[in-house]
Amino acid sequence: MRADILYGVLGIDTSCYTTSVAFASLDGRLLAQKRLLLPVKPGERGLRQGDAFFLHGRQLPGVMEDLFAELRERARVHVEAVAVSTRPRPEEGAYLPVFLAGEAVGRSVAAAQGVPFIATTHQEGHIMAGIASLEEGEQAKMLLEKGFLSVHLSGGTTELLQVRFDSDRAAFAIEKMGATTDLHAGQLVDRVGVALGLPFPAGPRLEALAAQSDGVEAVTFPASVKGYNVSFSGAEAQALRLIDRSCNAGETFSSPSPAAIARGIERCLASTLEKILRRAIEETGCRDVLIVGGVAANGFLRRRLRDRLEHRAVGGRLAFATPALSGDNAVGVALLGAKFLSASTASR
Numbered sequence: 001m002r003a004d005i006l007y008g009v010l011g012i013d014t015s016c017y018t019t020s021v022a023f024a025s026l027d028g029r030l031l032a033q034k035r036l037l038l039p040v041k042p043g044e045r046g047l048r049q050g051d052a053f054f055l056h057g058r059q060l061p062g063v064m065e066d067l068f069a070e071l072r073e074r075a076r077v078h079v080e081a082v083a084v085s086t087r088p089r090p091e092e093g094a095y096l097p098v099f100l101a102g103e104a105v106g107r108s109v110a111a112a113q114g115v116p117f118i119a120t121t122h123q124e125g126h127i128m129a130g131i132a133s134l135e136e137g138e139q140a141k142m143l144l145e146k147g148f149l150s151v152h153l154s155g156g157t158t159e160l161l162q163v164r165f166d167s168d169r170a171a172f173a174i175e176k177m178g179a180t181t182d183l184h185a186g187q188l189v190d191r192v193g194v195a196l197g198l199p200f201p202a203g204p205r206l207e208a209l210a211a212q213s214d215g216v217e218a219v220t221f222p223a224s225v226k227g228y229n230v231s232f233s234g235a236e237a238q239a240l241r242l243i244d245r246s247c248n249a250g251e252t253f254s255s256p257s258p259a260a261i262a263r264g265i266e267r268c269l270a271s272t273l274e275k276i277l278r279r280a281i282e283e284t285g286c287r288d289v290l291i292v293g294g295v296a297a298n299g300f301l302r303r304r305l306r307d308r309l310e311h312r313a314v315g316g317r318l319a320f321a322t323p324a325l326s327g328d329n330a331v332g333v334a335l336l337g338a339k340f341l342s343a344s345t346a347s348r
């Protein structure tokens with residue numbers, strides 16, 4: 001049966017590699033979402049900000065049309081507010097030009113509809129999408145009420161965070177505990193993946209390649225950790241040297257195999273995260289950990305961290321964004337907008 005009207009919040013996120021929109025109900029249910037990767041030429045390892053901004057401008061109308069077409073098959077749609085990630089993280093000076101594309105469209109829609117414009121951040125959207133992924137409502141409620149550790153792993157961010165939800169502001173209060181000093185986790189995956197001949201972004205195909213490793217041919221890359229900070233440049237350099245040395249006549253690999261190199265990269269990431277999270281759990285006393293971002297979709301990483309950190313000797317309680325909500329999306333942005341609207345209504 002067709003509902004009369006769908007009331008909700010439009011969420012928009014224009015990250016470095018994905019154009020995303022979503023629509024959430026006022027009571028915090030995801031009603032629809034659409035995403036479209038920005039096209040990257042074969043062999044390239046990313047996009048310039050100017051090119052990404054242009055591509056968002058070209059793709060936003062289409063994903064918006066698709067989103068509202070899906071919603072209107074069910075009912076008339078009433079946009080009560082527009083929420084947009086306007087910067088990478090809630091940190092002074094955090095800025096990337098790509099987010100201006102979403103902000104421009106979001107402000108325009110809000111002005112035309114006469115509804116509130118709600119500014120949030122890409123990182124907070126990832127965290128909220130991770131919480132929305134949890135199947136047990138009580139677990140999500142506990143994280144929002146008590147606070148937690150979080151790791152944001154992507155091509156543009158690798159950070160260990162201490163997080164609590166400020167219900168009055170409907171926003172996350174985030175303290176950065178550690179970060180990469182050079183490459184981000186996703187950059188390591190993409191650079192090694194592209195060197196192995198995989199398309200960008202390389203994450204899913206590198207995972208599939210690693211699954212072909214029989215485990216006999218072990219490749220160990222350095223897991224460099226200092227305090228809560230990490231470094232992946234050494235692992236990248238070693239992997240690229242191996243690829244260059246193992247590739248004969250441009251196409252044929254000798255030992256170690258591409259699969260062994262891919263599995264070595266996964267092990268490096270898992271070992272690095274295990275080190276900083278063990279320390280964080282011990283030193284903060286906080287056992288709840290939420291891992292978000294595109295790299296968090298990797299199945300090997302998820303299994304290895306659960307095995308090591310949920311062991312009774314450590315006592316961690318790990319949660320991950322679902323693979324579908326690990327990559328860039330506007331779901332968390334829309335849900336944060338709904339929470340903000342609810343909080344502002346309650347305070348009147």
